[in-house]
Amino acid sequence: MKAFARLFFSLYLWTSVSLVTALVSSLILLSFPLVLLDPSRRWAHHLGSLWGRGLMRLNPLWHLRVVGLGRLRKNQSYVLVANHMSLS
Secondary structure, eight states, X not given: OHHHHHHHHHHHHHHHHHHHHHHHHHHHXXXXXXXXXXXXOHHHHHHHHHHHHHHHHHOTTOOOOXXXXXXXXXXXXXXXXXXXXXXX
16 A cells, blocks of 8 residues: 555656646747846846745645755855755
8 A cells, every 4th residue: 555655646747847847848949038128137138036935835745944045145146056855
């Protein structure tokens, strides 16, 4: 029974990731002329963020914790590094 649950969850996750990726990729292709008119690439950023948020919401085992967001200043550039903790 446990193997069936893992198989079902794996099929659900791969199908969902594929569908979200196909949807966002289609939006990117359809909106390509808008990206050319947007020198700051905000539209491309929003589509990439949509894809990432969609994937995070699909998997109940993934959790995101942002630390130090209040320290960022609006008009300053930063280099952000993602970190992960395995098995925690």
